[in-house]
Amino acid sequence: MGVERPVLGYGREVRTELGKTSWVDLDPAWLxxxxxxxxxxxxxxEQPWAARPIKVFGKEVMQPRLVAWCGDLPYRYSGQVLEPVPFTPTLDALNRRVSEHVGVPFNHVLLNRYRDGQDNMGMHADDERELGREPIIAALSLGVTRKFVLRHKRRRRWRKHLQLTHGSLMVMGGACQHEFHHGVPKQVSVTTERINVTFRRIVAPR
Ligand SMILES: O=C(O)CCC(=O)C(=O)O
Structure with missing residues (x-):
């Protein structure tokens, strides 16, 4: 099981309790x-950005964004396998820094590149078995600000919107991946790029 309450070091972050068992922290100016x-x-x-297919309701579709990753172990999600890829010096340094800050030894980094506001990420949860029971997921945002939506899985009218700015660090923890979906909706007014760097700890490879 992950660390329940990471001690964040910069003092600017704001914790939002999502009910009794889930939380999200957002430091708007971590960098x-x-x-x-x-x-x-x-x-x-540096990254070998690629468009890749995923399975949505059993059907193969192209992801509406570019992806890249690195990690010691394979990571399976949405019907695809991200095979192990060595850390680049840039991502190794960033991974060490985020791991130390959050208090979790992350070993997988997934990067999503949103070329403009048409690129998006559908509502989903990072609840794969290999991430453990209550995974802590950290996400660094770079580039244009995008809206991030958290929605309760059962009470679907319950939503929280965050603005993920350039240099912000968001951390989701507790039962967040079990109780909530999250996603990045289309924003047609956005015309420039954003990269999201997501840090995970794979604890039990399948
Ligand atoms: O781009 C984002 O902020 C969301 C990334 C995300 O949800 C994921 O990698 O699972």
């Missing part, structure tokens, strides 16, 4: 703008 710019430019340049 300052200059550092966020540098990391964004490095990831744009």
């Amino acid at each position: 300052d703008a200059a550092e966020a710019d540098t990391i964004l430019a490095a990831l744009m340049e």
Whole structure:
């Protein structure tokens, strides 16, 4: 089981309790703008960005965004397998820093690149068995601000909207992946790019 209450170090983050057992933390300026710019430019340049298919209700469709990843172990989600890929120096340094900050030894990094507001991520939960019972998921946002939606799985009218800004770090924990779906909706007014770097700990490879 993951660490229940990460001790975050910068003092700006805001915890939102999502009921009794789930929570989300958001530090809107975990990286300052200059550092966020540098990391964004490095990831744009270094990563082998690819469009990949996933299975949605048993049907293969292209993901409406580009992806890249690295990690020591395979990660399976939405009918695809992300095979192990060595960490680049940029992502190794970032992974160590986020792991230390959150207090979880993350070993998998998934990057999503939203080319503009048409690119999006459907509502889903990161509840794969290999992430353990109550996974802590951290996500660094770089580039244009996008809206992030959390929606209760059963009480679907219950929603929370967060604005994920350049350099922000969001952490979801507790029972969040069991009780809530999350996603990044289309925003047609957005014309520039965003990268989201998501940190996971794979504890039980299938
Ligand atoms: O881009 C985001 O903020 C969401 C990423 C996400 O939900 C995921 O990688 O599972």
